[in-house]
Amino acid sequence: MYRAKKFLLSIAGAFVICSMVVITLSCMKKKQDEELSLFIERFRQENKIPGLAVGILKDGKVLLAKGFGLRDLKQKKKVTADTIFPIGSCTKAFTATSLGILVDQKKLNWDDPIVKYLPNFGMYDDYVTKHVTIRDALLHRTGLARYENLWGVALDCGKPATRYEIVKRIKYLG
Numbered sequence: 001m002y003r004a005k006k007f008l009l010s011i012a013g014a015f016v017i018c019s020m021v022v023i024t025l026s027c028m029k030k031k032q033d034e035e036l037s038l039f040i041e042r043f044r045q046e047n048k049i050p051g052l053a054v055g056i057l058k059d060g061k062v063l064l065a066k067g068f069g070l071r072d073l074k075q076k077k078k079v080t081a082d083t084i085f086p087i088g089s090c091t092k093a094f095t096a097t098s099l100g101i102l103v104d105q106k107k108l109n110w111d112d113p114i115v116k117y118l119p120n121f122g123m124y125d126d127y128v129t130k131h132v133t134i135r136d137a138l139l140h141r142t143g144l145a146r147y148e149n150l151w152g153v154a155l156d157c158g159k160p161a162t163r164y165e166i167v168k169r170i171k172y173l174g
Contacts (some may be wrong), residue, residue, distance in 0.1 A: 004024070018083035033064060044068050096138055110135040120164060122171040144170070 040054060051069030055062070067079030102108045111133045114121050123129045123143065132142050161169070 036064070037066060037068075041068050051083070053079050053081055053083050053085070055081065092138075099134060099138070108134065110138075118167055120168050122168070124171050 008122075015059060019151055040052075044052060049069065051067065051071045053067045054064060056064040065081035067081055067083055069079050071079045071083050072075050074172050098163075099108070100111075103110060108117065111129060114132055114134060115138060116128060121129070125143070128143055
């Protein structure tokens with residue numbers, strides 16, 4: 001349990017760093033990139049975070065994509081900009097924020113049915129499929145049992161399934 005809390009604190013720390021970076025970086029130059037990298041590395045070491053990756057995008061352009069520390073302590077493998085981290089429940093905040101931005105832009109509504117945007121989405125019950133909303137999904141009131149079962153749905157013969165396949169298979173979670 002202690003290890004899980006430490007891991008979540010590490011993830012939270014990385015999220016805080018990313019948030020601070022996004023807020024403070026509107027015009028990044030090479031010197032600022034170096035200073036930022038030093039700041040992140042110092043923060044990582046002071047907080048004993050084994051490794052993290054930072055990506056900053058503005059207006060569709062990548063301003064920074066860099067890894068810090070190690071992704072595998074035993075084998076001394078470094079984190080890169082392409083390292084994939086299991087971030088668990090942090091995805092809920094990212095998803096809700098992204099959807100909130102789309103709501104503000106009037107591109108979707110919280111109470112729109114999911115099938116309006118994902119026609120291949122389906123639940124075991126056809127009525128639920130047609131009526132379950134974005135708000136329902138965010139509030140975990142869709143009727144799906146536990147979302148961690150999605151890991152099994154996300155694999156196709158041991159390799160990652162496509163997003164299309166994952167959405168198509170959600171109806172089989174029980």
